[in-house]
Amino acid sequence: MHKKQTLLIPEDYTEFLYWVKERTETFWSKSKSSSNTEAYPCPQWVEGAKWIGMTDEQIDATEAKYDIKFMPEHRAFLRILHTIDRKKVSEYEEERETQTYQTSFFYNWLKDEDEIVSRLNWPYRTVFEDVSPPQGVWLKSWGTRPSSVEEKERIFADWYAKAPKLLPLTSHRFLVSRDDLADRPVLSVYGSDTIVYGWDLRLYLLNEITDHLDLYVPVFDEEDQCYYAEYRDELTEVFDLAKQKLPGKDIPYWKELMLYWSSGWSSFGLKHPGDNGETVQPIMPTYVPDDQEPAQKRFRGFE
Template sequence: MSPSRGVWLKFWGARPASVKEKERIFADWFAKAPKLLPITSHRFLVSQTDLVDRPVLSVYGSDTIVYGWDLRLYLLYEITDHLDLYTPVFDEEDQCYYAEYRDELTKVFDIARQRLPGKDIPYWKELILYWSSGWSSFGLTPPGDNGEWGQPIMPTFILDDQEAIQKTFKGFE
């Protein structure tokens, strides 16, 4: 893993002009960060054993999200179809089926959601929050979210002299 062009975390301090210095700062951070144990594809288990939860992260370049707060939740999300843990429900208005979790699974996910505020993953949390898709994983609201439906987005490429500004994409209504 190496720092993606345009990604610079506050934890790393002021962004240096030298590529060599950027790489040194990133390498130091990466050496201290809890190691990621591969599970499959771009899914990894955080190796830090003293964490209350050992989350499974999806890491694709610098885009990192919590895919499950522990191995059990990850597996429940990942193999729900194979375990028959949802019921297909027909939506009359849209004329299509959608999946509705069985009550037992809904309770498991609801309990997990109640425990989100205050969660932490040393070193990795700031990278997860850099990308707007990760805020809900910690029970947080992305900056600039005014409660309206919208998809917060961050640019994937930012010139060194530009600031990363979060924008909101609103779907077609």
């Protein structure tokens, strides 16, 4: 009889965070030349990296400094993980020359003040940039769209003040922060195109840093004669179980915004209107106010 493989990914949240710490630091201790991971060898910039946790006193001081409140699971994340002892190094080509820039792997609440201040305002600023144009995003619950930008912002600001607060983790990923919610997911916010990136911090970390957790296995493709990455069985099982729990989930206020664009429906285990089963589809509005025609989402370079 086939014996079911023991799930290696801890379900207990605190135990999971320590597991993440140990597994990533073990992965980062392998140089690219010595790594046995064919699909995702340890990138050179992160070799030897270590997590830098915060003390409870530092977390309390950070809440006071930014006038925010970390939820218990966020405090545990900051205490055990928080950030690493270096910046992520990325490259891009400009005028035939390779340029590099550095970003935080996860925001350092003790040092990244300018980035954090900017990101705390990111959801408001970038979503309203999509709302303010004459034919911009307009939610059904907001009623008749006014003509003036000032009145639009008054309506939007009132909505935003009531919505659960979002606290930055890295890049444009934010943890929903309100203590009366059954679920406090991590959202990926790029203007009005907002999706759930993990229904809790555990699922989010498994999704965000899969390669650093060494949770891919190399699978050789005979036709293309190359390796591609595939989730380990343990990770597939976790994600499949999470999908079964999606029906009925809600995020006050934010859910309506996420369902405005077709990209957000899968966050709640739903198929958006017009879903034809294709893997890649354009991001289209699923609610169109009477005064405008449907149009595909056009991304803009938020800064």
